[in-house]
Amino acid sequence: MQQRAIQTRHAILAAARTEFSLKGFHGARVDTIAAEAGVNKQRLYANFKNKAGLFAAVLKAVFTDLAREENELLKLSMRDIPRLTKLILDCYVSLHTRHPEFWRLLAWENLEGGQHSAGLAGLKDPVLTHLRRLYERGQKSGHFLKNVPFEGFIFNLLAVSYFMVSNRLTLKQSTGLDCSRPEVRKILCEAVVRQLRKDYK
Amino acid sequence: MQQRAIQTRHAILAAARTEFSLKGFHGARVDTIAAEAGVNKQRLYANFKNKAGLFAAVLKAVFTDLAREENELLKLSMRDIPRLTKLILDCYVSLHTRHPEFWRLLAWENLEGGQHSAGLAGLKDPVLTHLRRLYERGQKSGHFLKNVPFEGFIFNLLAVSYFMVSNRLTLKQSTGLDCSRPEVRKILCEAVVRQLRKDYK
Amino acid sequence: MQQRAIQTRHAILAAARTEFSLKGFHGARVDTIAAEAGVNKQRLYANFKNKAGLFAAVLKAVFTDLAREENELLKLSMRDIPRLTKLILDCYVSLHTRHPEFWRLLAWENLEGGQHSAGLAGLKDPVLTHLRRLYERGQKSGHFLKNVPFEGFIFNLLAVSYFMVSNRLTLKQSTGLDCSRPEVRKILCEAVVRQLRKDYK
């Protein structure tokens, strides 16, 4: 692929990421993406076959980017076990905050039936594998509950970090909690961490 | 309003609820809604001004319905405090399972900036107020952590119950967890309940 | 269907007949048809589902019209047996001359694989049945060859009449024969009739 083509492809992907993230698959307009990318509409079809293909490519790119960010969790070691809950939670909250496309695309994808994300399976495996090992070590050393499997632990953290950013708007309306404000987030995160601590008292 | 007109309005709302829930605002088709409702398209415009108006009306109706369902939580009393976590979680999971429109519309709404749900604020206040009273009572009686405010407690439950159904599809792909299966849900819920229990050991 | 809708439908069909006949399925433009018919493009889709549906409808209409014209052959009786060859040939040549859409649509259809004409089978049966009866009577009365079945007889006439008009242009270039000129047609038709006569000498 020529240099120019690579640039074009990147421009399209960038524009598409924004547009799809903002408006979802159906709401996004191919014309808008092309215009935003500053390329001819046809380039889009030549590169990605069609709108769905482009969406899938965007999904893949975003997931890949995210996986890279997530990798910092791989650096956690045995010594971090006592603070593991907080470290993981902070990582995910930060990640969702800095990359709103992530939760947004996830949300669109789930709403639209997961049609486009097939074939993305297992992208974040290594991180989860690593965390599982640490968690199970922590169970043995008495830092985590023996009767709570890793799945239950990580699931709670994933849910909380995602929900905190994704449902900000309606959450504010129904509960009054404004998760846009850092101090509110801090309170909620601390609450979660405290609740998940072994030395609950 | 005549009897017939009321029926028409109801038929439209019911069809629109299904269609919007399934495909979101942009994906939903006015023609489909009218056809599904068995009425002429013009009826739709006479009743709801336009597509956006109809969406707002659906949102309002769904939220009202849900608030009614949620009211069963008002029946909880002091005696239920020991099992409060489980009771609330089960209630929300069940609610999301039986009424997928709820999380779906919430998701659309959050993605689209909460444009349509303005003015729906405070609809579920009484329930939260009631639960807060029970929780704080529980804190005093030693059932809940003193340093975890009600907001943190309920937030965790809301997040987990929502996430479990809303992110089923991508969750399965990224973690392998299939939350469609009741046994998986049970495991996750139990894990959450165990983690949030005071008598953690 | 309302009066207005009927008019619309007719206008579309008329315009489509011209356009498809002139340019074939692929060459014809939906926009052109709609413009020519003086209606909104969408009317076309509401009435005929899509371009292919419209083409099929046109084919059906043309075949029906033609069948009506062909019916004059049903008036032939026993007394016409001696001149049967000439009468049939003249009828078909005249028909193809007056309704060029017929051979043209046939030609497009054959070129494009007959996709659109499925379900038109048997439309001209009654005429062929009638002619077969006359021909077989003529065989017994010695007007036609005993060892030439009706199929062979009618096939020759169909071929000649069709070819004469359909292949005018290339025929002129390759043989010099200009079938546009009535006198040339007359010569060719007479030749065919003479060749097909029993009393060949």
Add this chain to the structure above:
Amino acid sequence: MQQRAIQTRHAILAAARTEFSLKGFHGARVDTIAAEAGVNKQRLYANFKNKAGLFAAVLKAVFTDLAREENELLKLSMRDIPRLTKLILDCYVSLHTRHPEFWRLLAWENLEGGQHSAGLAGLKDPVLTHLRRLYERGQKSGHFLKNVPFEGFIFNLLAVSYFMVSNRLTLKQSTGLDCSRPEVRKILCEAVVRQLRKDYK
């Protein structure tokens, strides 16, 4: 022209012949032709100016090829006069069967007003001249009708052989005759030959 360039040109022509024959001028795709030929699209424009030019070139090539095939008719001699009808008919039917591009391109050309084939006039003259001599010899020797000129004779054969293959699809639908089947073709050809024989009885 270099060896390589000649190969390219041939590859394009071969691919174009297939594509145009199958889908006609409008239905054919330049991309498909280039891909099928295994060359860059630009090669196509460098060699043939544009799509129409390529079509004309294909037409010319096909007609030339066909003329070559037709030349076997030049081998016919006086001794073949008694079976002349059958020999010519068989030759043309065989030719149309083996080279469907021929009738197809003829058909497209006639439908589209003969725009592309101008300048191809007289390509098959020598064959027709030869056959005319044989036929007129046969008329004198009593093998053919004195009052049927050569034009009438050859026209009937051209029409029948062309129609048999070109109108197969619609013919089957309107008459039930399936000219794809060799036995049906045989029956029809025999019928034609019998009808055109002098010794009609």
Add this chain to the structure above:
DNA sequence: TATGAATGAGAATTCATTCAT
């Protein structure tokens, strides 16, 4: 000569909305 990248005009089809009865 040869090629991958790029384009603008246009192709079919769909949609939310309004008109006329």
Add this chain to the structure above:
DNA sequence: CATGAATGAATTCTCATTCAT
């Protein structure tokens, strides 16, 4: 109140052709 007919602006996607290397 109710409906079938109608519309114009989009929307996705394609095509023949040209550019730049």
